[in-house]
Amino acid sequence: MIDRPTPPPIPEALKRAREDFPILKREVSGKPLIYLDNAASTQKPQSVIDAITQYYAYENSNIHRGVHLLSTEATAAYENARTKLAAYLNANDESEIVFTRGATESINLVAHSFLAPLVSAGDEILISHMEHHANIVPWQLLCERTGAVLKVAPIFDNGDLDTDSYISLMGPRTKLAAIVHVSNSIGTVNPIERIIEAAKDRSIPTLIDSAQSIQHMKLDVQVLDCDFLVFSGHKMFMPTGIGGLYGKRAKLDSMRPYQGGGDMIAHVSFDGTTFKAPPYRFEAGTPHIAGGIGIAAGIDYIESIGRDLIHDYETQLIDYAANRLKSTAGVRLIGEPSNRAGAISFVMNAAHAHDIGTILDTEGIAVRSGHHCCEPLMKRFGISATARASIALYNNHEDIDALVESLGKVHQLFG
Ligand code: PMP
Helix, strand or coil, X not given: CCCCCCCCCCCHXXXXXXXXXXXXXXXXXXXXXXXXXXXXXXXXXXHXXXXXXXXXXXXXXXXXXXXXXXXXXXXXXXXXXHHHHHHHHCCCCHHHEEEECCHHHHHHHHHHHHHHHHCCCCCEEEEECCCCHHHCHHHHHHHHHHCCEEEEECECCCCCECHHHHHHCCCCCEEEEEEECECCCCCEECCHHHHHHHHHHCCCCEEEECCCCCCCCCCCHHHHCCCEEEEEHHHCCCCCCCEEEEEXXXXXXXXXXXXXXXXXXXXXXXXXXXXCCCCHHHCCXXXXXXXXXXXXXXXXXXXXXXXXXHHHHHHHHHHHHHHHHHCCCCEEEECCCCCECCEEEEEECCCCHHHHHHHHHHCCEECEEECCCCHHHHHHCCCCCEEEEECCCCCCHHHHHHHHHHHHHHHHHHC
C-alpha cells in the first residue's frame, strides 16, 4: 500500500474560483472536464469574457486616432490595460510595456530591434538547454544573418539548470543572456535572480521568458532588474493573440522600430519618417484592442484572488501531483527539478505520450503530449515526447487523483 501525500487544503478564495470559469462546467467524453493543459493555454474567467463582449457590443471602435466618444472610450480602456500591466510587473511606468502578439513576437522584436544592430560575426547569445523554441529560433535566425554564435548552457539530469555553467559561458562577446524563468516542459524554476546579477556584473543585457511564470508567481521587474521580460496573455486567463514585452525604458529608447505602419510614426513624408517614443514606436497598425481589454479584466481577476495566495496553493498542488505521479506504477517523471512550478512531464512504458493523451481524453482529462516546442530538451532526455500535466489556480487535488487513477488503468491495460 503506497502512502498518499496529504492533499493541500484549498483556500476559500480558490474554492469559488472554479465557478468563475464557465468552460470547467462542460463535459468531455461524457465526463466532467478535468483541464490539465494550462501551460499550453489557460481557460478564461467569465469576467474576461464579459469585458470582451462588452467592448464589441457597446464600445467597439479603433483607438488612438479618433475624437468621437467610442474611440476615446476604447483608447482609454486599451491604455488602461497597459497601466495595469505596468503595475502588475512593477515597471517604472507604462511606457515600458509594449503590446505584442505574445511571448514569441516579443522575443522576435528584441532580436530584430535590440540585438540585430549590436551583433557581428563571432559575438555570442546565451540561452539554456531547456528553452522553448520561441527562445531558440529567433536567435538562430539572427546568428544566421550575422555570424553570431548561439551558446547553450547545459542542464543536469534532474532538469535543473547548471547555473554555474550558464554563468561561466558569459564572456566578453556575450551580447545577450536569455533564459526561461519556468520550463514549460518540466516545470523547472530557474534562479533568474542569480543569472541577472551575474549578467549585470559583466554588463550583459538580460531577457527573461516569463511565459510560464507570470501566471504562477509575483514578478517585480524593478527588483529583478532584467532588461527585457516577455509573456503571453492566453497563458494567464486572458485572450489569445495578445501579450507583451517589458523593456527598460533606456533600452527601448535605443531601439529602432520592429515593424512600420500606422500609429507608430510621429511624421511621415516621402523624404523620411520620424517615429513615436516607446512603446508606440513598436506597435504598428491597429492593435488587438479587445485583447487589451481582456488583459485589464484578467489582471483584475488575478488580483482579486491574490498572487501570493495563488502561488502558495499551486506550489503545494504541484508538489502533491509530483509525489502522486512518482509513486504511480508504470509512470516515470521526466525531470525532478529542485524547484518546480506549473508543469510535470512523464512517460510510460505502457503507452506512447500521444496514446496517453488520447486515452486520458476519453476520461475527460486534458493533458498535452508531444515535444512541447522543446525538441532539444527532449533529445537531452533521450525521448521524443512526454505527456504533460500542467495546473492553474482552478485545479485541485481531485483533478490530480483522477489523472493518477486513469494512468493506473493505462498501466493495467497495456503495461
Ligand atoms: N516560452 C515559453 C516558456 C512557452 O511556454 C511558450 C508557449 N508555450 C512560449 C514561449 C511562446 O508563447 P506564445 O506561443 O504564446 O507566443
